[in-house]
Each structure stands twice: as C-alpha cells, then as structure tokens.
Amino acid sequence: MKNITETGQKTSEIQKGDIWELRLYVAGQTPKSMTAFANLKKLCEEHLAGKYRIEVIDLLKNPQLARGDQILAIPTLVRNLPMPLKKIIGDLSNTERVLVGLDLRPLKE
C-alpha cells in the first residue's frame, strides 16, 4: 500500500523490477498441497519467470508459523511482496482466480 502511494506506480509497473515473494503454507505432503505447489510453479513460470521466489512452509513441522500469517486454510498462498499482502487459499486449480488474486490478470490484457 505504502509503496504505491509513494511512488504512484501502477501494478504493471511494479512487476517490472520487483521480486515476487510467495509463501505456500501446507500441512504435510497431502494431495492438495502437491497439486497446489505444482499449479503455483506452473503459473509462476508462465507469468513471472525469473522474478519470483517460492517458500513452502510445512505447518506440521513449524506450527508456530501459522499464527504470523493468520493461516487457517490449507493450502494457503501468501503474497508478501509486492504489497499489499494477498492470500489465496485452495489448491490453485482455478488459474483464473489465482491470477486475479495475485493481481496478475490485468497484465495479460
């Protein structure tokens, strides 16, 4: 939020220089988590090649981390950067909605 107001840049412009920080919260190697990770990877390669970083957090190993990002649903994808924070829950099978959720949709049009 802060970034936008300060720089006055549009979403499309932000993407050019910024690194996308994405976190995928999972709980063990469940089919849903696997699907989500696969979907995310594919999507990032398509739209954000070279500008993204994916961190997978297994809450079964680090349960205390769930509190920080207010995680309820599994799997949850959190976009930390660029601001603002975005949360996308589900196995990311609905690509259309993921793109909207990540503010990537307008770029394609």
Next chain:
Amino acid sequence: MTEVKINVNSLECLPKCQTGIRGLDEITDGGLPKGRPTLVCGTAGCGKTLLAMEFLVRGAVQYNEPGVFMSFEESSEELAQNVASLGFDLNDLAASKKMFLDYVRIERSEIEETGEYDLEGLFIRLDHAIDSIGAKRVVLDTIESLFGGLSNETILRAELRRLFRWLKAKGVTAIITGEKGEGTLTRHGLEEYVSDCVILLDNRVEGQISTRRLRIVKYRGSSHGTNEYPFLIDEQGMSVLPITSLGLQHDVSTERISSGIPRLDTMLGGEGYYRGSSVLVSGTAGTGKTSISASFANAACSRGERCLYFAFEESSAQLTRNMRSIGIDLEPWIKQGLLDIYAVRPTIYGLEMHLVKMHKMVREFKPKVVIIDPVTNLIAIGSDTEVKSMLSRLIDFLKANQITAFFTNLSHGGTTEQTEFGLSSLMDTWLLLRDIEIGGERNRGLYILKSRGMAHSNQIREFLLTDKGIDLVDVYLGPAGVLTGSARAAQEAQEKASETLRREEIERKKRGLKRKSKSLEVQITALRSEFESAQEEVNKLTRQEEMQEATLSRARAEMEHLRKSDVNATGHRYHVKEDRK
C-alpha cells in the same frame, strides 16, 4: 424416593468441569461436560465472550487448568483490555503460561478462494496452542466468523464437524460461542455440531430495564435447571442466580431472636422472632415501619450479628439521621462493619437484577439479618407474579442460609389485611401497624396478625415513638371502645379519679360500720355486767332464803324441845294441831 435418588447418583458418570462462575455450576449440576464442547449462544452484547473468558480465567486460577482462547473477533490486546475491568489480568496469565490467547483474523477481501482446501491450518494452530501450555479448556469465540470470511460453506461445515470431533478426541472442555439467528440458536446452525450442552444467553428489555438471562437449552446426560436464570455482570465477573435450586428443604432453627422492642418480644410468645424466619411489617404511610426495621437492625448489631439493610426509600445518611431522633444510633454499627445500608432506587434495575444483586451482597456480606424496606417499591418494576416469584426465591435463599428476613410493606389504607401480591403466605410472622383515628388525632396501633409456631398475643398495642426508642403500651379497652393517645390518657385519668372516689366512699362506709360495731360492743359489755349483777342478786336472795329457812327450823326445833314434845316423827303434826286448839 431416596433410594431411587441414590441409584441415579451412583449411575451418573458424566464427568463435569467446574466453571467457577457463581451459580452456573449449581444450575448445571456441577459444571460443563468435561472433555466435550459446549455451545454458548445469544444475541450481541449478552455476555457470551465474558462467560467464555471467565470460564478460562477461573479454570486457570482456581482449578489449575490452563486454557486457550481463540478469538475470531477481538485481538488479544482488545480482549485483555476488555476483561481488565473485571479484574482479570490476561497478560499476566499468558506470561505464566496459564492462558494462550490467539487472535484469528479473517478478512474476506484479502482472501481469494481457488479450489479445494481444508482448515488444517486452524487445527494446527489450535493443537499447537493447546500443547504449548497443556490446556484443558478451550474457547472458540466466535467461530461463526469463518462463515463471513470463507465462502465455501460445504467445506466449512465439513471442517467444523471435524473440528468438534477433534476437540472431543483431544479431551478438552470447550466453549464455542455463536450469535443467535432468526428462529435458530445460532446464525449458521452450529447447534447441529455441538449438541452435548447448549446454553442460551439473553438480554431483554422490559419497561426500559434490561435483564440478562441464562437458560440451559440442553445438556446431554445430565440433569440441569431448565428455567431462565437471571445473571449479572459486574466488576467481579458474572453471577448467575440459581433460583429453583432451593425449594423448601431448608433446616429450621428453634432459636429466638429479639425484635429490639422488649414489649414486642413479649407479644411474640415472650422471646421474639425465630431465627431464619421471614417477618413482614405492613402498614399505611407513617405508621412506623422503618422504625421497627431499624430497631430490629439495632438489636441484631447489638448481638454482634451482621445486618444488611436494603433501603429503597431513604439514603443511608437520611435513615441514620431519622433513626437517631427516636434514640436508635445506627452509625457505630456501620463503622464497625456490622451494618450495611444499601440504598438504591428500585427502578435502577429490573427485578431479577435486584434479586441477583441481593443474592450477591448476601453472599459477600454474610449477614444474619436482612431487611428490605419497603418491599412494596419493587412492585413498581414488575408484575405481581414476577414480584411474588422473586420474593419467594429470595426468601427461600435467605431461609436456606438461616438468615432472618424482615420486610416492610406499604399498604394503601382500607384493606390493611391484604398485601399486594399474596406476600402473606410467604411470611412466618406478620405484624400489622395501623393508625387509629380518634378524637381528632392519629395514633399508631400494632398487632400481630400471625406468627407461625408460637403462642402470640392477640392484643392491639399502642405504638409510641419516643426519643428513647419504640414503646408499646396497652390501649384502653372499655365500654367506650378502643382508645389511644390523649383519649386514652384522658380516659385513664378519668378512671383513676372515679376509682379514688369509690375507694374513699368505701373507706367512709367502713369507718361508720366500725364505729357502730364498737358502740354495740360497749352496749354488750354493759348488759353483760347488768346481767351479772342481777344474777348475783338472785344468788344472794336464794342464800338469804336458805338461811332464814335454816334459822326458822332451828327455832322450831328449839321450841319443840322446850315443849318436851314427842320425838317421833309424827309428833309434830299432833302437837301443832294441839297448839291450834
């Protein structure tokens, strides 16, 4: 009957988890079902969060059972602030690992749903929280917020069902709160999943006075109170009033306590009221009800007993000032902490609230005597049936605790023997004060209408307020009817005068008679002496005659001797005859 009861008790094996909330454990017969979730539902602002929070705090402090509070509505800081006003220090509890506060924030605008998911994250968080402090109690407040944040209801419902099953498996005693919906207990039908125990809270406004009420809708495998119970939230948390848990099984005392008015004690079989009984004083305005109450309070405090005085008409200061004018000084008792005057306008709360408040004060102050002056003012804020039920509950409660209850009742002229709401049947002793209007003045009369279990006087006594306290004097009962006040005094004076007069008359008559008898006595003496002298005369004459006779016969014998007459017996006649020739 008792045998059956014992069997039931021994069979009952549902373990309970004490909440520590005053009154709630009594209604639930020991607490919430241990290791199972309980649903607490109600409209906004009726105290769901508070009940849940108190459950955790009391668990942590009193029962050494740490608890997890998972809030979906308020942040940990807000929560801590909100309950600090009730004396709960959440930060301290959290620091000492007795409580774990977790705020689950869910913002729909931040979340995009893209396919299949579950709520494993919530499970993990809860599991982590429970394990980190070894929690035995869990609160989810209000889990229904999830419905606002997540749109896939099918997943949500399935996950909630799983969550409650999981909580049960985890063995924690949980409280789930839920907002009341239209026609359903909760907006999203949580009662479908949490069905072991459902508690409904309610906050109703009647006549601009709101009253909080609690009802146990269901409680599987346990007996419980089924009524609506009023509850109170104040600076010490929540107190629920277990109304019907009392009944008529209380013990009775044979101990008698003084009313503070010696003459009234005499009228009450010589010893006063029974301890733990209920006493009603009714009378029209200005008949001295408060004075009798104050005497009783004074007597109780003099015995070293605590007395709780609910004054619905006068402030504490006004009451003590007024009572000082009749020689009753209540101030020292207040200072010594024996007397507590709680002065409040009845309209400040609803009836139930008054009851809860009284309950609470009685529990805290532990008085031996409770005075409610006047009970009539409570009618203004409730219907007859409500007042009656409230009073019967109050009396039951006081009786169960062996507290003597003293009520005053303001009656409105005419039908003095009728209380407004059939109060009399609840009372053991009923004193009636009435004003007697004779000769242009108004005086107070007191009599005992009833007093269970003692031989009491049936007399009307005149009730005098002097600067040395209350005095009861006999009224004048005579041909002129019942007289009081100056009429009595006048009548008494008049009677005294006529009495003196009569006594004097008798004295006079007595004296006259005495005189007469004395003179008669004198006469008797005179007559007796006369009689004696006459007797003597007779004796004298007899003796003279005897002597003459003797002399004569002697002379005759001499003569015969001289005449040398025969000495035989017949000789005399012969000689005599001869002489005559």
